[in-house]
Each structure stands twice: as structure tokens, then as C-alpha cells.
Amino acid sequence: MADLKTSDTSALKVNQSELWQRYNEFKAKNLKLDMTRGRPCAEQLDLSLGLLDCLGQKDYKAADGTDCRNYGGAGGGVDGLPEIKELFARYLEVEPEEIIIGGNSSLALMYDLIVRAMLHGVPGSATPWGRLPKVKFLCPSPGYDRHFAICEDLGIEMITVTLNDDGPDMDEVERLVAGDDSIKGIWCVPRYSNPTGITFSDEIVDRFAQMKTKAPDFRILWDNAYAVHHLNGRIEPLKNLLTACKDAGNPDRVFIFGSTSKISFAGAGIAVIGSSATNINWFRKHLGVQTIGPDKLNQLRHIRFFSNMDGIMAQMQKHAAIIKPKFEMVFEILESELGGKNIAFYNKPNGGYFISLNTMDGCAKKVVAMAAEAGVALTKAGATYPYGNDPWDRNIRIAPTMPPLAELKQAMELVAICIQLASIDKLLESRI
Amino acid sequence: MADLKTSDTSALKVNQSELWQRYNEFKAKNLKLDMTRGRPCAEQLDLSLGLLDCLGQKDYKAADGTDCRNYGGAGGGVDGLPEIKELFARYLEVEPEEIIIGGNSSLALMYDLIVRAMLHGVPGSATPWGRLPKVKFLCPSPGYDRHFAICEDLGIEMITVTLNDDGPDMDEVERLVAGDDSIKGIWCVPRYSNPTGITFSDEIVDRFAQMKTKAPDFRILWDNAYAVHHLNGRIEPLKNLLTACKDAGNPDRVFIFGSTSKISFAGAGIAVIGSSATNINWFRKHLGVQTIGPDKLNQLRHIRFFSNMDGIMAQMQKHAAIIKPKFEMVFEILESELGGKNIAFYNKPNGGYFISLNTMDGCAKKVVAMAAEAGVALTKAGATYPYGNDPWDRNIRIAPTMPPLAELKQAMELVAICIQLASIDKLLESRI
Numbered sequence: 027m028a029d030l031k032t033s034d035t036s037a038l039k040v041n042q043s044e045l046w047q048r049y050n051e052f053k054a055k056n057l058k059l060d061m062t063r064g065r066p067c068a069e070q071l072d073l074s075l076g077l078l079d080c081l082g083q084k085d086y087k088a089a090d091g092t093d094c095r096n097y098g099g100a101g102g103g104v105d106g107l108p109e110i111k112e113l114f115a116r117y118l119e120v121e122p123e124e125i126i127i128g129g130n131s132s133l134a135l136m137y138d139l140i141v142r143a144m145l146h147g148v149p150g151s152a153t154p155w156g157r158l159p160k161v162k163f164l165c166p167s168p169g170y171d172r173h174f175a176i177c178e179d180l181g182i183e184m185i186t187v188t189l190n191d192d193g194p195d196m197d198e199v200e201r202l203v204a205g206d207d208s209i210k211g212i213w214c215v216p217r218y219s220n221p222t223g224i225t226f227s228d229e230i231v232d233r234f235a236q237m238k239t240k241a242p243d244f245r246i247l248w249d250n251a252y253a254v255h256h257l258n259g260r261i262e263p264l265k266n267l268l269t270a271c272k273d274a275g276n277p278d279r280v281f282i283f284g285s286t287s288k289i290s291f292a293g294a295g296i297a298v299i300g301s302s303a304t305n306i307n308w309f310r311k312h313l314g315v316q317t318i319g320p321d322k323l324n325q326l327r328h329i330r331f332f333s334n335m336d337g338i339m340a341q342m343q344k345h346a347a348i349i350k351p352k353f354e355m356v357f358e359i360l361e362s363e364l365g366g367k368n369i370a371f372y373n374k375p376n377g378g379y380f381i382s383l384n385t386m387d388g389c390a391k392k393v394v395a396m397a398a399e400a401g402v403a404l405t406k407a408g409a410t411y412p413y414g415n416d417p418w419d420r421n422i423r424i425a426p427t428m429p430p431l432a433e434l435k436q437a438m439e440l441v442a443i444c445i446q447l448a449s450i451d452k453l454l455e456s457r458i
Numbered sequence: 459m460a461d462l463k464t465s466d467t468s469a470l471k472v473n474q475s476e477l478w479q480r481y482n483e484f485k486a487k488n489l490k491l492d493m494t495r496g497r498p499c500a501e502q503l504d505l506s507l508g509l510l511d512c513l514g515q516k517d518y519k520a521a522d523g524t525d526c527r528n529y530g531g532a533g534g535g536v537d538g539l540p541e542i543k544e545l546f547a548r549y550l551e552v553e554p555e556e557i558i559i560g561g562n563s564s565l566a567l568m569y570d571l572i573v574r575a576m577l578h579g580v581p582g583s584a585t586p587w588g589r590l591p592k593v594k595f596l597c598p599s600p601g602y603d604r605h606f607a608i609c610e611d612l613g614i615e616m617i618t619v620t621l622n623d624d625g626p627d628m629d630e631v632e633r634l635v636a637g638d639d640s641i642k643g644i645w646c647v648p649r650y651s652n653p654t655g656i657t658f659s660d661e662i663v664d665r666f667a668q669m670k671t672k673a674p675d676f677r678i679l680w681d682n683a684y685a686v687h688h689l690n691g692r693i694e695p696l697k698n699l700l701t702a703c704k705d706a707g708n709p710d711r712v713f714i715f716g717s718t719s720k721i722s723f724a725g726a727g728i729a730v731i732g733s734s735a736t737n738i739n740w741f742r743k744h745l746g747v748q749t750i751g752p753d754k755l756n757q758l759r760h761i762r763f764f765s766n767m768d769g770i771m772a773q774m775q776k777h778a779a780i781i782k783p784k785f786e787m788v789f790e791i792l793e794s795e796l797g798g799k800n801i802a803f804y805n806k807p808n809g810g811y812f813i814s815l816n817t818m819d820g821c822a823k824k825v826v827a828m829a830a831e832a833g834v835a836l837t838k839a840g841a842t843y844p845y846g847n848d849p850w851d852r853n854i855r856i857a858p859t860m861p862p863l864a865e866l867k868q869a870m871e872l873v874a875i876c877i878q879l880a881s882i883d884k885l886l887e888s889r890i
Contacts, residue, residue, distance in 0.1 A: 071525065071528060074527070075515040078513045079513065085510075086510065095503040095723040095724065096723070097497050097719075097724045129753075130561065130749075130753045131750060131751075145577070145588065156577065175747045176747055180577065287529075291527040291755065292527070315569065315607045315611040316566050316570070317562075317565055317569070320725075321562045322725060323726040
């Protein structure tokens, strides 16, 4: 198809009027489709139905005899059943003493971690972060809006860093952390990044482990949310950052997060935090004041249902079989509608939950607004940047997993129409 | 039996040697009984076995159609299913818009509330509490050690206030809060108080609602942990503090907490926080950054299993039938071993989980240590006071619910022997 940027104005205008007609046809259908968040679809959730009845009335004891219906258990029960710690230590690639099992939300573990840092400081802090005149975090972007929301809620200044195809721009990261001791942390989704789907290269991991930070208590928040969420039957390798940090003499630099929210049930799964024993012991000390412990029955359900890592990996293949056609549908529509027109650029991830789509500069908000007006709710434009402010107004996060294929097809056709209309508007404006 | 304080020294010495013999006999049995915490026993937990399989593979939708296996739901799903909010609004005696359903831990709701106050301030705060030179809480004592631990963890100075049989010493409370704006809160367990078992009178509730506080952002943390935990078939009335606060023109003064930890499963139940809509909206705003939402499947289990308040009240009668004989056993042993000896004083609560026992001054630590040496672990002496420091070294919290009756009998006989031995030691010392 023709590059719109070099098409002549009259051709653009003909194209525009055809597109408006299609847009209005969509609008007349009164669609109501929600693609705002990365939610699993009903078929994916059905994969875990066994979790709902796997315990039964006679099965409530852990391997060590702990009655999971009651308070207590190994080590007071504050950080999880031994067998679930063992399983998720394998999942996170850490040792069992380097993990704490949380409740149902890894986001809450991240939030609570930063809260503890604000109120107490982390191991190695001279001062609680909250008593410093300023605390800053680096935010490789496009990134995850809920990470950014945590910083905003806690009054942490965000500095946008470019996220490349192999990870954050490390020249920029190294320069910033070496020169400013108020920079205390960085957010990372290192595998199948939200939303761009990229995986950090070994070199990037090593540079994270080895870089000099002016703040002695700098921490990397390594949200490995999509650790096993492969789409294409092949695994993009990710070097173990905790090991790399130990090897580099910075053993306490990283906290790793994970959850089963997109393995078992979203919001009714299990969240985990992994780090050096020093960091984990510090976290546990405050955790034991915050709560008597997590829901051990839900941990027991997960052990019964998955058994081991093989069980988890087999489940993930079933997830992939359900959602891969959805990703492919998105690529197909984008290609057939926008291919060759030079107005939209997107990744084709090998895992994760999102497709990151860049329009021409200055078009994303308009596209999202037009789609909403015709009944398709997308993630808010700008959400993938700190403060909801995409400096180029171009990034749109596509979350293809939740809608059924037929609806997804409609939604993406509409999105493609909106992109073309917004682009043509832009091009025509520039020619006035 | 004879008052030991007026017994002659030779009689005390005979008594002492008999008691040592009994103590050593106990020690030889190699008991290993744990009465450290207020845990339900296995029979109580069996009452809720139906929770384990009440959902099944076809039952995962809330009344409004929300798929509880996924993120989302009414209002984004951050504060609970409508039907569980309705049930627990009734439980807490608040309106559905005045409640948030948390995870499995009411302690975590309290901790997180104070954390938010430290970082942001509560509605009406001029400054986040954490930026003030000092924050103080009033701690009616004997009280709950985990409340005190939260203050200690967050650097909040605790001021001990006397807890009388009808509630805290309000003359003292009123004087303190009127004169010091760094006093930001007070801990209360208003019904069947932990550990003294008393219930606050209407007059105390009214004085709490009406008192003048120098801090405009003073808050009462009303931990109604034993709201329906009646033991003797009669309900000790407790006036609704939220309503009283509204009537007194201080609508935002109180946060109320509750949980099903001692209704369904301890640590696998549901926790709730109730307050004015202003306070609740403030709490929800930060909660929605901390987490995508609580485990809705566990909420659904609780709705299926209990249906309504009648279901909860029927369950509580079954709990009472199991644990009342345990409380009576404790009274029986204490009466038969210590009656008339004028060395120990205890309450006979109409609900809750504890018996608060006062020894002669200066004996509690010794009693707890001696019992531990003979195989019975009690709550640490001093735990019921701020900083673990009982100024009279006399209060011991007896937690009778967990051990089977036969074990409880043994444990209490041992405790009674230890009390007598420690008392006689004390009396003999004073006569040298």
C-alpha cells in the first residue's frame, strides 16, 4: 500500500472520506468493547478451574503438618508454606531463603517495599527515603502505568529513560545513577516488557549489576511479571540479575517480583518477592508487624493444582494456545489496514500481554478518543509514560487477551481506521 | 483457702515444698503446650470446612455477574464485591459506602492506615504525620501486643492509659488529647477487649465521640475484633461509635476494623475497614494504587457459606459451644488452686478470646518463665503493655481456645502452681 506521507492531497482526501464512512458504520453498531487492561479471557481462566475444588474438606494440611486453616506454620507462617516457597524459589530462580510469599498482589509487594523504604530506608540507607528532600526513580518508558502510579502516590519524582529493544538505554541510566544520589530506584519489566514486549539482553543485565550508583541504597525493582508467559514456543533467555549482582559485589541491589495472576486466577493467585537474604530478612521484619501472614489455603490450592514447575509450564502452553491467535489477529489487521502506509509501528512480542503501537507523533490521544467514541475502550493514551504524559503523544498499548476473537477483530479494525483518520488529519494540517 | 499474704512463714514453706514437688512432676511429663496466641482450635476450624468446597467449578460469578477469577468488578473491584460489602456493612453497623473489604488481615488494614497517615496524613491533616517531629498514640492497657508493635515499627511514641472495666480512663484520655496535638490516635478493642474481656460502656463511647482533641486529625482505631464473639448466650451491648461521632459533629474521627479470622479460618478469612465516606474514599484512593484488588473468590466463598448475618450468628453459637467449656475449665482450675489465696485476680469475660490474669506485682515474668521451663508456652509477660513493659510485672494473658480440654487442664494447673510458687517466693523475700 501507498506511503500516506508521500500520497498526494487529493488521494488522502478520498481515502479520508472512505474511512469516515467506515468509522460511522462502526459507530452505528453500538459496540462496547473493553481493551483497557491486560486481563486474561474466560477460556484462560477456565484452565485453572481445578483450583476451585482441589482442596475438599479433608485436605487442609501442608507437607509439614501445618493446619492451613489457622494462624502459624513454619517460621510463624508470615512468609509462606515451605513447599510453596520452594516452588516459587525455582520460579524466580532464587534460593528458598531468598523469597517471601505474599498475598494475591505483587503490586502490593512493590508498593509496600517502597513504603518501607520511605519510612525506614532499605539495608544500607543512611536515612529513610521519606526524610530526604527528594527521591527520584528512573522509569524506562514506555512502561507499566501502575508502577508510575506508585511513584506518584508516594511523591517520588520520575525520570523517563528510553527503553530500547534490548532494555533501557544504559548509557543514560549509568550516567544518571552515577551522578545523583537522590535517584534511589528504577522500574524494570525485564522479560516481555509491558508494553513493548522486549526482553533485556545479558549485556544490559550485567551493566545493571555492575554500574556505579551514587546512592549506596539504590534498588532495582525487577518486576518479572511475564517470567513464563511465552507465546511462540520459544523462550527468550533472561540472565539472572540477582546472581549477576552477587557476582558484581552488589548483592542487595535487586528485588525481583512475580505472581500467578496470569498463570492461575487474576487477583486470586499468589504473589512473590525475591532478593538477597539481607533484603528479605529486612522485608520480613516489617511484614511480620503488618500482618500475621498470607492466606495459606490459597497457597495449598496452588501446590495441589500445579505440583511443580512442570505443572506451571504446561499451564503456560495452554495459555499461549488460547492467546497466540489473538496476537496474530492484531498483527493481521494492522498489516492489512496499515501495512506500507508509514503511519504506525508496532512490536511483535514473543510473550507477555501487550502490543505496543506507535502512531505518528501527536496522534495517540486522538486515536484513543475516536475509538472510545465508537465503543472501543483502549488504555488511556500517555499511560505508558510517567505522569501519563507521552512526550510524543504516539504510544498506544493494545491488550488483546480478553476479548473474544471476533470482537478483537472488530476492535482492531476500528483502531486501524482511527489511526488512519488521525494520521490523514495530521498530514493534511501540515500541508495547509 | 487461706490468704497467703497473712499465712505464717512456716506454713508458706510447707506449701512451697509441696508445690515444688508438683512442679517437678509436671516437668517430668515433658509437656509441650502452646498458649501463646489466641488461635481457634481444630474443632472450631472444622465448623468452616464447607468453605473449602462451597464454590466448585461452576460457581465463580458474583451476583452482578462479575467473574471473581479475574481482575475488576463493581468500582474496579478494589474494595470488594457488592454483596460482601452489604453483609459486612451490617456486621460493622455502617453503610455499604462506608466500608472497604480488605485481604485476609485486619491487622494489615490498620498498619496500612497508619502508614498512609504517616506518608500523606488523614483527611484534615495539615501535615503528613511522618513529617512531624513526634507522633504519639494512646494505648489503653492491658491491650493487644500487635497494635503496640505497629506503633513501635512506625516510630510512634506510645502513652499507656489505664483500661478500666467500662473502657479506658476517659478523664486521662480527655486530658491528654486536649493538651497535646502530637497525640494522633488511640487503640481500642471495644468489645470483649484483648485481653481483659471488658466492653466499653455507652458513656465511654459518647465521651470518645464528643471529646475535644487538640489535633484536628486525631483518629480512634476501633478494632472490633470480637464484635460477635459472645460466649454466654448474651450480648454485651456496644454503642455505635461512628454514629455517635457523626452526632457529635466529629464524623471522621473513627476507623472501625473487623475480620472473620475467628469466625471462619484464621488467616484465610476476610478483613474489613469501616468509617465515614470521607475517610473511606481517602483510604480507597491510596488502596487503588497499592493493589488491583482483594481476592474476590474468597469473598464469594464467604457469601456462599454464611449467606447473611444469621449465618454468621449461628456459626458463632457453635464456636461458643466449643470454647465456653475451655474458659470454664480455666476458671475452675484457677478457683480451686488459687481461690481465697489473695495472690491472683482475673476477669470472667462474656466473650472474646482471652482471660487476663494479674499476679502479685513483680511475679508475671517469673510465672511465664517457670511455665515455659515445664513445657507450657504462655504469651510473653509484659506483652499486653506498650514496649512489652508491664510496669507492675503482673499481667498474664491466658489464651484458652486452642488446646484440647485435657491439655488445657494440665497447662492451667501448672500455671496455678507457678503463680503460687512465685507468690510465695515474693512473700518470703519480703519477710527476710
